[in-house]
Amino acid sequence: MSSVPPVSPDPGPTIEPVLASAVQAELPVNEVARLAALNRYGVLDTPAEQAFDDITTVAAALCNVPIAVITLVDEHRQWFKAVVGLDGTTETPRSVAFCAHAILEPDQILEVPDALDDPRFARNPLVLGEPNIRFYAGAPLVSPDGQALGTLCVIDRVPRHLSPRERNALASLARQVVAQLELRHLVADLSLRSTTDVLTGAWNRRAFDQRLAAEWNRHARTRSPLGLLMIDVDHFKDFNDRFGHPTGDGALVQIVQSLLQPLRSNDFLARFGGEEFVAILPDADATGASEAAERVRAAVEGTAWTFHPLTVSIGAVAAQPEHGIDPHTLVAQADRALYRAKQAGRNRVHLFERWN
Numbered sequence: 001m002s003s004v005p006p007v008s009p010d011p012g013p014t015i016e017p018v019l020a021s022a023v024q025a026e027l028p029v030n031e032v033a034r035l036a037a038l039n040r041y042g043v044l045d046t047p048a049e050q051a052f053d054d055i056t057t058v059a060a061a062l063c064n065v066p067i068a069v070i071t072l073v074d075e076h077r078q079w080f081k082a083v084v085g086l087d088g089t090t091e092t093p094r095s096v097a098f099c100a101h102a103i104l105e106p107d108q109i110l111e112v113p114d115a116l117d118d119p120r121f122a123r124n125p126l127v128l129g130e131p132n133i134r135f136y137a138g139a140p141l142v143s144p145d146g147q148a149l150g151t152l153c154v155i156d157r158v159p160r161h162l163s164p165r166e167r168n169a170l171a172s173l174a175r176q177v178v179a180q181l182e183l184r185h186l187v188a189d190l191s192l193r194s195t196t197d198v199l200t201g202a203w204n205r206r207a208f209d210q211r212l213a214a215e216w217n218r219h220a221r222t223r224s225p226l227g228l229l230m231i232d233v234d235h236f237k238d239f240n241d242r243f244g245h246p247t248g249d250g251a252l253v254q255i256v257q258s259l260l261q262p263l264r265s266n267d268f269l270a271r272f273g274g275e276e277f278v279a280i281l282p283d284a285d286a287t288g289a290s291e292a293a294e295r296v297r298a299a300v301e302g303t304a305w306t307f308h309p310l311t312v313s314i315g316a317v318a319a320q321p322e323h324g325i326d327p328h329t330l331v332a333q334a335d336r337a338l339y340r341a342k343q344a345g346r347n348r349v350h351l352f353e354r355w356n
């Protein structure tokens with residue numbers, strides 16, 4: 001065996017590899033507000049939707065390009081809400097995103113006729129490799145408060161230009177993307193308002209009915225128990241009479257905080273009406289429901305009240321699938337148990353146990 005290392009063959013003249021590297025866009029001056037506006041829409045990582053898919057389809061057809069994308073520029077990535085012509089791609093790093101450059105000028109379409117001729121993009125990995133971008137035009141998606149959230153962009157693998165009509169059409173479609181985002185945001189907001197109690201911020205009766213129906217179905221499907229607490233503030237009329245209705249309103253707000261504090265994150269608290277609240281306790285059997293009720297009762301009793309101490313009485317109940325009851329009966333039984341707790345002196349829990 002020789003200790004002399006083998007002589008490597010002459011490598012010949014060196015060829016510099018063309019290294020892909022992106023010229024990163026600067027951050028917009030209003031980046032914090034821009035990201036806040038984007039997050040307000042709650043659109044990131046949502047499933048595909050026909051209305052957005054339709055817009056990219058129309059954009060690709062109008063501009064006669066193989067690729068069109070609705071892309072939203074998140075903190076470290078651009079995420080695609082809708083895409084034509086890029087199978088399976090849902091996001092790329094922000095560092096290589098053309099759109100990260102486009103959002104710097106919210107009032108203009110960024111048009112790159114030939115990426116290989118543009119020092120910002122000539123060595124971009126999306127140009128030198130898949131999807132081999134040569135032409136790019138991105139119309140910023142500008143929210144009503146002036147934040148550029150991302151772009152509607154059209155892309156080709158050959159150099160080209162947009163005609164003035166195509167530019168106008170692309171800008172119009174970008175406005176339609178924002179209109180769709182606004183519409184969805186408004187609907188979500190309205191839906192939240194219609195299920196929230198204005199005074200306390202707790203879920204309202206409508207939300208309770210919906211959640212009880214959903215939890216009841218789950219309870220029947222998984223054959224897991226379902227607990228329910230009916231909670232009523234004690235002597236609240238006296239409190240109102242003594243301190244006035246507005247102070248009573250403040251106390252109801254404080255009560256909701258006390259009621260929520262011992263509940264688990266998947267429990268559901270709603271204002272049933274007036275000074276009565278209801279909590280749905282998924283998977284809680286009779287023992288779990290009465291223990292949770294006692295924790296809730298104690299939390300209210302232990303609250304540092306602003307005006308005068310308040311207590312609650314609680315009717316607790318838990319359904320097992322073999323009980324063969326319906327959700328209305330569950331609520332009625334919790335109400336009966338609450339009545340018993342009131343009769344027994346208030347500031348206490350009564351567990352409903354007898355089904356037959």
Ligand SMILES: Nc1nc2c(ncn2[C@@H]2O[C@H](COP(=O)(O)OP(=O)(O)OP(=O)(O)O)[C@@H](O)[C@H]2O)c(=O)[nH]1
Binds near residue numbers: 246
């Ligand atoms: N401030 C305020 N009071 C409310 C609200 N909703 C219901 N109430 C009051 O809650 C009181 C309920 O009175 P009652 O049903 O007699 O019950 P209670 O005085 O709590 O007596 P028990 O339940 O038997 O302990 C009434 O005075 C209602 O006006 C509200 O939104 N704000």
